[in-house]
Amino acid sequence: MTIDIAVTLLRESIYTIFIVSVPILGVTLVVGLLISIFQAATSINEMTMTYVPKIIVVGIIGIITLPWMLDILVDFTRNIFNLLPTMVK
Secondary structure (H helix, E strand, C coil): HHHHHHHHHHHHHHHHHHHHHHHHHHHHHHHHHHHHHHHHCCCCCCCHHHHHHHHEEEEHHHHHHHHHHHHHHHHHHHHHHHHHHHHHH
């Protein structure tokens, strides 16, 4: 395996991880921000109020985006398998 292949593989890995994780992290960030604003406005400091909605939203977004995430990961895996003959040389 050459340095070029290793750098390409590392770059594609990081890009794939970023693309797959952005929907869940982004929605969780927005929900957390909305809950924090609500808690600051109402002076409610209940800890379960922050965790339960985030867990529910992560589950819903995970189910909704699962086919898309699997497509991205399958394409990445296919690319790795296509690179295997060039890595062995």
